[in-house]
Amino acid sequence: MPTLNKPNGSNLNNESKSKIALQIENLNVHFGEGHDRFQAVKDVSISVAEGGSFGLVGESGSGKSTVLRAVSGLVTDWDGVIDVDGEHISKKREMSYCRTIQMVFQDPYASLHPRHSIDRTLSEPLRLHKFDNIDDRVNQALIDVGLGASFRFRYPHQLSGGQRQRVAIARALMLEPVILLLDEPTSALDVSVQAEILNLLSDIRKKRKLTYILVTHDLAVVAHMCDEIAVMSHGEIVEVMDVDTMRHSTPKHEYTRELLQASEGYQPEA
């Protein structure tokens, strides 16, 4: 259902559209056991073309982050099909899988180890995956995210929120992934810093031909970053639309309209 046949619209060109980077079919995710068993994600299917940028929006508790966590392997109690680069993903992840998919988390204050230097944070994945030229790669990564090599031996507490998020992005890029999962990457940041990080993410996507899956509750941010948007509510995808449909406020589902309306600012009670 969610693979849209669009006669026009979408900024994706036809070449990149032909290859699917991530395909999810009938994904179900459960939490808990027995009486407390709770289904967080119900029958979610999406497909993201290579080089595409796909947005997932919805309220807290709608299951949008859980989809990302299932794809990245942080949640294990799932069934359905997840295809990355045309290959089925099994429950047990191979080392090589980590190199294709990486994730950036919401809170830059919580996602970096407070007692590891930036150097250690960035070089650890390289060591685990037996990369060469670790020194050069760490320096280059810091330059690529706009920090510069001088940040290499600092600790997270010496950095601002925006700088930490840049480190988190650098860490995600260390293993040269194809797909980047972004879980509310800017919601903890000030608007001016948000602009910097979003610009950085768009530049990196262009330069490295990455595929993005962006989870956020901010419709303006998805509209800026993504070509295609899925709206989630209570664990289900209620609507998939391209960005033009959203801009022209013509979504079909009532919940999507409510979200759009709310993003226009405050409206006194009718």
Add this chain to the structure above:
Amino acid sequence: MSKPLLEVEDLWVRFPSKRRVVEAVRGISFSVGRERVGIVGESGSGKSMTGRAILRLIREPGEVEAKKIHFDGQDLQGLSEKQMRDVRGHKISLVMQDPKFSLNPVMKVGDQIAEAYRVHTNASKAEAKKRSIEMLNAVQIRNPERVYDSYPHEVSGGMGQRIMIAMMLIPEPDLLIADEPTSALDVTVQMRVLQIMDKLVKERGMGLIFISHDLNLVASFCDRVIIMYGGRIVETCRADELQNAKHPYTRGLLNALPDIHKPKDQLSVLERDPKWIEDPSVDAYS
């Protein structure tokens, strides 16, 4: 506008440390009537400290200094700690950002709201409970009886924030200081919370200081906006004129926001001018 509810003149908040003194708020003057005033700024601009300084909630070693903090004709600086306790909650309430840290985790939600009511009135327990449940209803919590008997960990973030608001509003304050009250909430819940506060301003003539980093929200919700940068007020204007703001900082913030209807390849990045820090604070009287 009649006589302002709150008048603040030349307010400073300082945190001395061994090496230097950090000045969080640097000599700001403003007033608030029975209206909705938005204070916007980025983290570290001193907006939260302003709200806390009014209620004398800055902890040691922080220092607050002002030529004048007058509330309803009363000099708040001259009050003893005991008198101040009567002002807090009863006359001026503060809603903080995160319900997780502002609710007592080992006390039932309802008892906390009822306590807020009983401290400031001579109401009986039964009456306080009745009022609390009414208040929970007013902040649009479904099934208020069940929520009354819940502990904070049993309610969601959005509900926690509405509980906080219920607790702050039950003593019927004249002025509500809301410090990012809706930042942790979903947009749809946020709208409901704002409507509740809006109603109180309109119907009861409450004054509201709405501290936020969300420019669009403040522009659409408030009557007046104060923009803070580096502990000073750089600009003040009517909320519906925020789009025409002149100060380069305000302009920069507005331009840095992505807009659903105006797609652009790159967002413009705020270039900070060191002069902004040095510029004198603008007075923001109503």
